[in-house]
Amino acid sequence: MRAVVVGYGSIGQRHARLLQAMNVETAVVSGRDIDFPIVFHHLKEAVEQFAPNYIIIANKSSEHHSTLLQLIEYHWKGTVLVEKPLYHEEKTLPNDHGLRIFVAYNLRFHPLLLKLRSALKNERLLSITAYAGQYLPTWRLQRDYQLSYSARKEEGGGVLRDLSHELDYLNWLCAGWVRLSALGGQVSSLEITSEDTCGILMEMRECPLVTLQMNYLDRPGRRELLILTDRHTFKIDFSKRLFIQDNHSEVITVDRDETYIAQHTAIMNQQWDRLCSLQEGQDIVRMIDAVERSILNREWVMNE
Template sequence: MRVLVIGLGSIARKHIAALRNIDPEAEILALRSSIGAPSCDGVRDIYDISAIKGTKIDFAIISTPTSEHLRSLMAARELDCPLFIEKPVHHTLECESVVRELMSSGVLTYVACNLRFLDSIRFIKNAVETRGVAVNEVNVYCGSYLPEWRKDADFRKVYSSVPEMGGGVNIDLIHEIDYLYWIFGIPESVVKVLRNGSSLGIRAVDYANYTMDYGNFCASVVLNYYRRDYKRTLEIVWEDETWLCDLARNMVVRTSDGQVLFRSDDSILDTYEAQLRYFADLVRNNKKESFNTVGDALSVLKICLDDESER
């Protein structure tokens, strides 16, 4: 298997590690922006995509900063190969025409929202589809402390803090909106509050609050960058009882009595290999569509960025 990586940052290195577990003999190439950029062992650097035109590339991984995704998509589509794209598809709707072109071209695309591979989220999705009990309310919360994300860097200067680079919890933590879209589909309407008035003092959105109306119930989503005690939960208020899914612990409990309904020993880190294995299997089997195409990712991005009239 020959794979091109566009963007060789920390997330790309996670994907490369996963790829080597899946296929130790994989040939990995990296499209670099400059000759002086740090290399990665066992990865062959190239500096112009034209250098590999005519070479069979099994798929490309796009893992550049979010603000560079559109440029990377435009470069990668010249190779006419399957595309594994780190989330989100972009940070603005400038990408819409390119997304439409990719969808009409028939190229296999997958936007990497790895929480779809977390066992506890999959347990919840299966329950929603099969349990036969009405959902009355959904509450999602994700709060963590941005200054501790990258302890060797000034948190005010990393992309998460810079709107022009695709920073802000509404984009950076798009996973929560994505898995709601995966489980429940597109909401009928969305009301949102986006702000950056916390003590972090950054320009990017550091607090987001969404109310997503699904007709028979509403889902509330709260995201922030400033919570020191990490919390990542999904609460389902059924007609008959309430379940709490703790993503950090990969478990689901019934809140009335604390009974554990589901538990997995895997962690969120394990989902990176699971999703890449899924995509590699699609490529090997010559599949033409994934369960999170660029079209799906565009729909999720519109929930995060647009008012309801533009969806």
């Protein structure tokens, strides 16, 4: 197996490090001079000279679509993992693109969510409350937060895209959304152009009431999920690695790299069922667009 990681920011570095640890021959495409054994400055060179089987697109989300189009132009065939979100706005690819594309919603491999999904199989969902927040200046301590893509709406930043894991796992648990209404925007004193807060109210196919709040503001960071069913109350606290069912709680040890390794392993073993497909990734992009339209027009948006 040969893999190419496109982009060498924090997430690109993590993918490259983990693939090397998994004994995958790995190269990086970066426009910068970086300290890595195999580096190409252009994607075409990497495709032609390194001949990868597997490509991870980990550059800015505003560049994901153009990177995929380059792979199609170069007639490369193989498996692609695109960092989330798939695109920063709705885009399409030619029908005959010939790529096997997945989107890196690695929380689908989180032991807490897997345990929850299994526990919900025979449950009737009544309501869900999801929450994710972390103070943006603490995300990447080695870099001024104002210079990150997260701070710049034009580069695909903002909580809707940065924290779209929540949108994906809610769709994954509830079989998609029916309608939604949202409030949000840049409401804090953070010096950014992207939205730092968003609250969404949804009806989903398998749950009549779902609320989600996301922000760049929580100190310390929080990521929690509360689910009520006819028979039980479930709660997940991702930060504390805690799974609660009614009055019983269980701590589940999770290494910070575990979900990423599991995701790469699934791809290399061609175990596609848990991965986020191209279609599912496109659905999240459309959902983000619906949230933004709801905020702008102050209206409910239907999933049509």
